[in-house]
Amino acid sequence: MIEASGLSWTYGDTTVIEEVDLASHEGRVLGLIGPNGSGKTTLLRLLYGALRGRGTVEIDGDPLAGLSAKETARRLAVVVQEAGAETTLTAGEMVLLGRTPHLSAFARAGARDLEIAAEALERVGATHLGPRSFAALSGGERQRVLIAQALAQEATHLLLDEPTNHLDIRYQHEVLSLVRKLGTTAVVVLHDLNLAARYCDDLVLLDRRRVAARGTVEEVLRPEILEPVYGIDIERLELRGEIHLLFRPAS
Numbered sequence: 001m002i003e004a005s006g007l008s009w010t011y012g013d014t015t016v017i018e019e020v021d022l023a024s025h026e027g028r029v030l031g032l033i034g035p036n037g038s039g040k041t042t043l044l045r046l047l048y049g050a051l052r053g054r055g056t057v058e059i060d061g062d063p064l065a066g067l068s069a070k071e072t073a074r075r076l077a078v079v080v081q082e083a084g085a086e087t088t089l090t091a092g093e094m095v096l097l098g099r100t101p102h103l104s105a106f107a108r109a110g111a112r113d114l115e116i117a118a119e120a121l122e123r124v125g126a127t128h129l130g131p132r133s134f135a136a137l138s139g140g141e142r143q144r145v146l147i148a149q150a151l152a153q154e155a156t157h158l159l160l161d162e163p164t165n166h167l168d169i170r171y172q173h174e175v176l177s178l179v180r181k182l183g184t185t186a187v188v189v190l191h192d193l194n195l196a197a198r199y200c201d202d203l204v205l206l207d208r209r210r211v212a213a214r215g216t217v218e219e220v221l222r223p224e225i226l227e228p229v230y231g232i233d234i235e236r237l238e239l240r241g242e243i244h245l246l247f248r249p250a251s
């Protein structure tokens with residue numbers, strides 16, 4: 001479980017995130033949503049310690065600020081946009097990097113590490129990609145490999161920054177379906193509200209640096225909540241037990 005209290009981040013004279021509280025729950029997918037510039041990626045970076053602002057973050061009850069880099073990596077696996085795009089490593093070697101937090105200084109990966117990396121690739125349906133150059137993979141294939149790297153890390157929490165960015169519709173659904181099926185506690189930044197409706201359990205809606213709403217998908221994705229934030233007319237439909245949102249310019 002990740003719990004944050006009073007998170008704030010200021011860049012120069014600009015406040016990007018202000019007094020944000022949230023909690024992710026075991027085995028559930030928490031989506032961070034909101035308009036461009038609302039602070040979603042900044043909030044995610046605060047959650048995994050890439051930024052240190054005001055407020056506190058706890059991982060399973062332990063303050064993030066008190067964890068070593070290695071211990072943090074054993075608990076939090078992070079998938080960021082376009083990571084490793086220029087690398088010369090193969091996909092298999094990229095996944096093996098996920099074992100780094102479990103190795104002592106200057107130690108090389110052993111047989112068990114190779115086994116775990118292979119299992120991670122298999123789990124995301126990407127065993128065939130192992131020998132291929134990571135840089136030569138498609139966007140969807142790269143995201144699968146990066147998620148496999150996170151699985152090889154054996155962290156208890158998975159954090160993803162816009163994992164569907166620049167992906168076509170098929171890969172958007174494949175990647176998010178994979179994240180959901182993993183059963184790992186996950187926090188994911190998303191722009192597309194219909195993808196958030198389909199693949200998230202809980203949502204935090206950001207607007208103008210602050211939390212505008214939080215709760216389950218059912219509770220947050222309501223026109224009366226979303227319309228003032230996005231400035232657009234929204235109609236909510238429920239088909240086959242799923243929420244779908246339709247958008248049109250504000251009247």
